[in-house]
Amino acid sequence: MDNPTATAAVEKSAIRKISIRLVPFVALMFFINYLDRTAIGFAGPNGMSDDLGLSAAQFGFASGVFFIGYILLEVPSNLALHRFGARKWLSRIMVSWGIVALLFTWVGSFEHLAILRFILGVAEAGFFPGAILFLSLWVPAKHRGKILALFYLAQPLTNVIGAPLAGWLMTHDGIFFGLEGWRFMFFGVALPAIIVGVIAWFYLADKPSEAKWLTQEERTWLTGALQKERTATEAVNTKAHGKGGLKVAFSSGRVWVLSGIYFGFIYGLYALGFFLPTIIGGFEARFDVTYDVFQRGLITAIPYIPAALVLFLWSRDASRRGLKTWHIALPAVLGGVSIPLALFADSPELTIAIIAVTASAIFAALPNFWTLPTQFLTGAAAAAGVALINTIGNLAGFAAPYVTGALSDLTGGTYTVPMFVVGGFMLLSAVLMIGLSRRGRVSASNVPSADEIAH
Template sequence: MSTSDSRAGLASTSNPHLKSAISKAAKHLMPMLVILYFVAFLDRTNVGFAEEALQVDRGVSDGAFALGAGIFFIGYALFEIPSNLLLKKFGARFWLARIAITWGIVAAIFAFTTNDTMFIILRFLLGVTEAGLFPGVIMYLSEWFPNKVRVQMIAIFYLAQPFSQMIGAPLSGGLISVGDAVTPWHGWQVMFFGEGILAVIAGIASLFFLINSPHDAKFLNDDEKAALSATMEREDSARTEDGPSGVWRAMANWKVWYFTIIYFCLQIAVYGTTFYLPQQVAGLIGQKVGWQVGLVAAIPWLVGLFACYYVGRAANTVLRRRNWGTMFYVATGLCILGSAWAGAANLPILGIMFITLAVASFLSVGPITWAYPTAFLTGAAAAAGIGLINSLGNLGGFVAPLMRTAFNEAMPTESGAWGVVSLGVFAFLAAVMIYCTKFFRQAKSDEFLETTVTTAAPH
């Protein structure tokens, strides 16, 4: 048997060693990655719980808050690609830990915010220090998990978003309430400091739990290492044929820019909804931001958790990824528009339902979206291309709050409906673009979606 035939046999989807290796890798790596993103998303979005308090206690204006909420993504975008390239140089284990520790320190310093300028600077620095976490993990997963199961693993990673809001929303609201009641600090200071320290602890823990590559994994036996390595090398060869090689070719590749636009549209919907979710829920139920609002704001994320997991697990063919991606982008847009209408019509229960469905939809479509670039990018091209998609795509998080504020000022209503409507339109553009991938040339890497690698999710 030739060497190529031997490696193909090792990479065969019927090889029990491959299935065992994938299952073990998921159980050992995914919990730590979920924890890292859980804390990152918590520190990125907890500012929504402190908006009113920062205005009262520190005089932070609406304009400064909107700029600060969005400027995070400027720092994030500027340092995303360099961070991803450094991850390739130093290894995921060390670099992901460095990211978590430094952003945790910055997040804790938010407790000492004194004015508009300091708030804006800290939001920028938070983006700089967190840059590279998300695309670094996406690239890391593409080096550990075959294409057939990659959406499932990205979906498990994405579960950190609903977990951070489902648990983090009442946590943030609770820390504010407890901080105001039993500490000499303001509640929002307790929230920022406590949640920042969580990131530092998570970063230190990741040094002990993450492994750079299958070759270094002590939890895999020799047969499992050989099978998983052969599979990933086989897919790397296909991605090299399908996609660009090198940093500059990746950054100039038209497909990279195509998916950058799609991701930009998605992030406008995600962050335009997430930043203002506590305030929107408070307006719908007629309560101040605190424990009760935190509990209600957790409902959309609880539903989204299940939707993200089950859609990611089932989206394991080319046709499903395209059709479901299109459907969930359309659903995201329609539900965001529906939440605006319900708010204007003073229908709180219907408003919560629309917000819940919008969150479930954009969480479900995120892993599907990332399956496309990871199927044709590898090596340094993956570091640059995935970094570019995430950095420029995340500028949607900068645009969303400013756009929402601008529409509300231009067409003021008591519910702020027009600001919400402006967010939903971009989801429809993303739906059209995902559907149009059916006209792309059939890539060799798509062959791996038509095979039958399956594995149980980590428990």
């Protein structure tokens, strides 16, 4: 297509269709994914911990052991997605975890809970990096920030919508075969995973050339633009590392540093996600107030409303300016400083306001962060690299809840020391990001130069 005006119109139309038809559905899958993996955080302080006799450390271990199963199969799962196609593999993952999530309805002890959480991690392995890789393979680099931001909105919205939903489900104690409210909640949030997983098999397409909802001109432009980027990146990687996708991913220093950066953000995300309902439950004794289960769900949702707005605006700014180091480092600093400060607030309102700053900081950085790996990795290297970063980062998914719970037990049930640890890991992410930038290993724009990639 030689006419620049016509090409620009086709480009705009193609990206708009992907944003409207594809991204919301994958975001819905992510919404259900995050709700199912964090449902334990709602159940714990609302009957489950008491019914199963869980200590804070046991609750933290059960929350975090999910990630052991998750990381064991993360890279193999993403390579399987690259081989068999996203449509089949993401659908298979979703139905599998939905079936496992349903079994939480009948959990009877700490041991059963821990085993099911481990199996849930195995079932979910590969979904998130697979979804990131899938969306990245649909749009050229300059549009990825916008697309991933729209996708990532599902995560804070899971708390905005999911927390009150979980609270509402837990109010229906005994309504379904005499199940306690927290058991009915597990049942209610598991079924959508199975249903949407089946729909995904028929709804998704593996690549633009297979999308019947795009015009021929749009398919041709997307395929050509993506192939041009892949060819340029593969040439640079071959020159720098030789052939072999896995070697490129596992031998890249940038991949390992990005893994460390992601570890800090995930440590903050899951410490907040799993223990925020518990901390809010502690308001009753600390501030002499009383909340019912549904009200706790609403309060849990509050910090994530501004987080969703900040995520969208911050990502849009990064797309307009070109991604800068401070788009990732500054939120890490704000999150690292704010989360310990919440412990010294003298009212529920101020505590939630400070936690909202922390949540906003984490979600502002994450979609921008995920534009980085696919700037210098393609094909099997991209599948392995994205999975490796997510795997190392998600070690924090195990460490954060377990260490938070164990430190809380050791310090008399308080969360002062655990939250300072959370802040420290987020500050480490900022330091690593700045160091990576100063060494010239991350581009200041969405499209790095060949010289920068070769490093």
